[in-house]
Every structure is written in structure tokens, then in C-alpha cells.
Amino acid sequence: xxxxxNAFVVGGKSFTAVAINCAAKAGEWITSKLGNHSxxxxxxxxxxxxxxxxxxxxxxxxxxxxxxxxxxxxxxEEGVEPGPEASVQALEEVSDxxxxxxxxxxxxxxxxxxxxxxxCVSIALAYKGEVIVGVIYDPIKDELFVAEKGxxxxxxxxxxxxxxxxxLKDSLIATGLPADQQYALPLNLRGIQQVAPxxxxxxxxxxxxxxMAYVAxxxxxxxxxxxxxxxxxxxxxxxxxxxxxxxxxxxxxxxTLSVRNVTATNGHIHDELLQKLAKVEANE
Numbered sequence: 144x145x146x147x148x149n150a151f152v153v154g155g156k157s158f159t160a161v162a163i164n165c166a167a168k169a170g171e172w173i174t175s176k177l178g179n180h181s182x183x184x185x186x187x188x189x190x191x192x193x194x195x196x197x198x199x200x201x202x203x204x205x206x207x208x209x210x211x212x213x214x215x216x217x218x219x220e221e222g223v224e225p226g227p228e229a230s231v232q233a234l235e236e237v238s239d240x241x242x243x244x245x246x247x248x249x250x251x252x253x254x255x256x257x258x259x260x261x262x263c264v265s266i267a268l269a270y271k272g273e274v275i276v277g278v279i280y281d282p283i284k285d286e287l288f289v290a291e292k293g294x295x296x297x298x299x300x301x302x303x304x305x306x307x308x309x310x311l312k313d314s315l316i317a318t319g320l321p322a323d324q325q326y327a328l329p330l331n332l333r334g335i336q337q338v339a340p341x342x343x344x345x346x347x348x349x350x351x352x353x354x355m356a357y358v359a360x361x362x363x364x365x366x367x368x369x370x371x372x373x374x375x376x377x378x379x380x381x382x383x384x385x386x387x388x389x390x391x392x393x394x395x396x397x398x399t400l401s402v403r404n405v406t407a408t409n410g411h412i413h414d415e416l417l418q419k420l421a422k423v424e425a426n427e
Contacts, residue, residue: 156211158268159291162278165207166264169200170282173249178258194256197221200248204266208244215268216240220247220374227323227403230372234400243269245400247374251350260284265352267377272400277378277385279356288356288382296359296385305388305409306361311338311419314364314412317346317354319371327370334367334425341419351405355379358407359386365408365416367393369425373400380407389413393426 176196201221208217216237223233237243244266249255251262260283268276277296279288288303290296296303308314318335321327339345346363348354351371357363359382380390380398391397393404395417404426406417420426 158212158276159278159289161208161211162266162268162276163280163287163289165204166266166278166280166287168207169204169248169264170280172196172203173200173255173262173264174282177255194249194252196255197249197252200264201246204246204248204264212242212244215242215244217244217246218373219245220372227326227370227372231401231403234373238272238400240269241271243272245269245274245374245377247352250352250375254349259349261348261353262350263353263356265374265378267374267381269377269400274377274381274400277381279352279378279382281353281356286356288359288378290359290378290381290385292381292385294385296382298356298360303360303382303386305358305383305386306364307411308364308409309411311341311365311412311415312343314342315344315346315362316342316416317348317357317363317366319349319351319354319368320347321368321370323370327368330369330425330427333423334369334420337423337425338367338416338419351375352379355390355407356382358388358409359383361386361409365406365412367404367406367416367420369393369404369427371403371405376402376405380405383407391417393417393420 201219247265255262264280266278275292277290354366389410390407392402
């Protein structure tokens with residue numbers, strides 16, 4: 144990969160333009176199926192849903208990327224067996240890829256199934272393990288969040304900055320209710336019990352990728368969750384870092400594609416949030 148203006152172009156094709164095009168086309172198709180999906184299956188648990196729309200959207204994105212970049216590797220949620228072990232193994236199998244597209248065709252499938260308008264398409268591109276392009280598209284609000292490494296992050300074409308909140312008590316924070324009911328959910332509930340009284344308020348809206356996009360846009364000051372996957376986090380992590388925020392695991396180690404327990408904030412409240420989670424051992 145060349146530095147500078149050529150960093151996100153191969154053979155005259157812009158990685159970012161392709162990612163945006165894929166997200167837009169998938170989002171349009173997903174919206175056309177809202178309230179009209181014909182199949183519903185559970186994966187890892189009753190909280191972990193998949194429809195033919197998820198699978199179709201991923202197939203659409205994979206085919207479009209393959210048309211432009213046939214030699215790039217692809218990691219999509221719907222191509223991986225359910226459960227945390229399978230997710231870890233799937234990432235390991237593509238860890239040597241030079242260019243790796245990481246895709247969640249519908250982040251927030253449960254919301255989509257119920258017609259609750261908080262879900263998105265998440266597309267990231269990693270070069271030798273480092274995310275260089277991140278795109279999150281909310282088709283209901285027609286909001287496109289875009290970041291290129293070293294070039295900033297944007298929504299509606301305007302530069303994003305994280306919030307200026309300095310303490311947890313001034314902050315609106317988000318988290319999730321993980322599908323893994325044996326390990327991740329109890330830990331996250333412990334964290335909720337600890338953090339909720341310490342913040343201005345807490346939101347659980349059901350899409351990790353959109354939560355992270357909202358941290359980047361300054362609408363939330365922080366987000367944490369246990370037991371996520373690379374396709375939940377990769378695009379959002381770049382959006383936040385390019386907006387001036389901080390993304391680590393829940394123990395404070397730097398973000399990598401293998402992180403599953405994430406803390407993402409405006410930076411100012413990061414240590415305070417990590418400390419609250421550590422206090423009740425909700426960061427394992």
C-alpha cells in the first residue's frame with residue numbers, strides 16, 4: 144500500500160468508493176424487505192437472529208467487492224458458524240490476508256425483524272491487519288458514516304468529532320445485551336449495574352456498529368460491550384479513532400481485529416469507564 148493520496152486506490156479504483164457503493168446498494172435492498180422477510184432462524188441463542196435478508200445482503204456485498212477486487216479476502220458474519228469459538232477461528236483463518244473486507248450485512252437484525260429502526264450495514268477494509276476504511280450506513284435515516292485512516296471521519300459529508308464530555312456523570316453511554324447468555328451476558332449485566340448509576344443515562348439500542356458511529360459523531364460519549372466480533376467493531380473503531388476518540392479492549396489494551404470485549408469513548412472518560420468495569424470484574 145502506498146502512502147498519501149494513493150493509499151486507498153488500487154488500479155484506479157477507490158476502496159472507499161466501493162465500500163460506500165456496497166453499503167448503499169445493500170441498504171436500499173434491506174429497506175425494501177423491511178416487514179417482508181420470509182424466514183427467521185436463531186443462531187447462537189434465541190437472541191441471535193438471522194433472516195434471508197442478512198444472507199442476501201452479504202451475498203450482494205461480497206459479489207460487488209469481488210467484481211472490483213477479486214483477489215481480496217472477505218470475512219462476513221453470515222459466512223461464519225454461530226458462536227464465539229467459530230468467530231475467533233474464522234478471523235484466524237484470514238489473519239494473513241493482505242487486504243481483508245470485514246462485513247456485517249445487517250448489524251441489528253433483531254431490530255430489523257421487529258421493525259425497530261436502528262440497524263445498519265457495516266463494511267471495513269483492513270490492510271495487513273489494520274483497518275484503513277470504515278463505512279457504516281443507516282438506511283432508515285439515510286446516514287452514511289465514512290472514515291479513511293489518516294483522513295478523518297465524516298457524516299453527511301461533514302467532519303465528525305467526538306463529544307467533549309469530561310466525566311461519566313455528564314455522559315450518555317451505550318452498551319448491549321449479548322447473545323451469549325452463558326458468558327458475555329452476565330458480565331455485561333454486571334457492568335450495567337455498576338455503570339448505570341454513574342452516568343447521565345444509559346442506552347441499549349441493539350446495534351454495536353451504530354452505537355460506535357454515534358460515539359464518533361459525538362451523540363454518545365462512550366460504549367462498551369462484552370463478546371462482540373470483528374464485523375461488529377472494525378468500521379466503528381476507525382470512525383471513532385479518526386474522530387479523535389479512543390478504542391481499546393475492556394482492560395485498556397489497544398484495539399486490534401481480534402478484540403471481542405470493547406470500550407470505545409471520546410477519550411476523556413475512557414479511564415474512568417475502564418475503572419468502573421474493572422471494579423466489578425465486568426471486563427474479562
